[in-house]
């Protein structure tokens with residue numbers, strides 16, 4: 483089956499290594515599919531970031547204004563201005579055209595979650611022919627929690643408060659039912675900032691909300707390549723999802739072809755260790771279970 487978290491354009495300092503923003507040159511989508519095939523996967527679900535598309539400007543609003551820290555506010559305002567260079571229309575057209583060429587690709591989107599605007603975002607996205615949507619807590623208010631350039635906010639907020647704030651929003655995302663799967667659901671650990679002791683009390687509301695709303699969770703190899711040093715979600719967190727009966731997808735969060743389906747043997751073993759024997763296959767926002 484497939485890699486269900488893949489981007490076609492790299493960010494910021496790596497942008498020159500990909501195609502021109504918003505362009506999908508011949509062979510570009512094919513290169514991701516070939517990389518997935520080489521690793522034994524047979525489809526690729528693309529998930530461009532909603533916030534990177536110029537069409538999201540109005541519906542997401544100026545979310546960086548919601549901050550008690552001017553540094554955080556300035557960081558996110560500059561980061562979004564620099565990174566919002568893609569076109570949702572061109573992205574959808576490029577992936578649909580790849581389907582028409584017979585490529586085994588799916589049209590997905592990584593939806594950046596803000597409690598205030600998620601209903602408007604769902605309405606905005608409704609007309610498009612999505613195969614699946616993944617949801618991410620990238621921002622706590624104005625703070626870009628997983629961005630290397632905003633790591634300083636951990637010092638001001640404290641790691642415990644940062645974790646509590648993060649998981650409170652993640653639980654709201656899981657409860658919203660707005661997306662089909664939770665992306666990197668403990669990405670707050672990305673920089674290697676750790677809270678001592680079991681985190682079950684932070685995980686449990688997310689697991690319960692995902693179960694209640696019918697939202698799946700992705701098992702992502704991306705965490706292996708960050709300060710976290712382990713997949714998303716953490717072993718205890720994934721076991722809780724399994725015991726609750728929340729299904730999984732498999733994901734790399736690739737931004738380059740060579741990272742597509744990266745370390746999938748590792749994350750499949752990791753999911754099996756938590757108890758999983760199946761994963762989801764999506765079509766037109768409907769799911770079926772297939773062997774892991």
Ligand SMILES: [Zn+2]
Pocket residue numbers: 592618620665666
């Ligand atoms: Zn993300």
Ligand SMILES: [Zn+2]
Pocket residue numbers: 487489592735
């Ligand atoms: Zn992503």
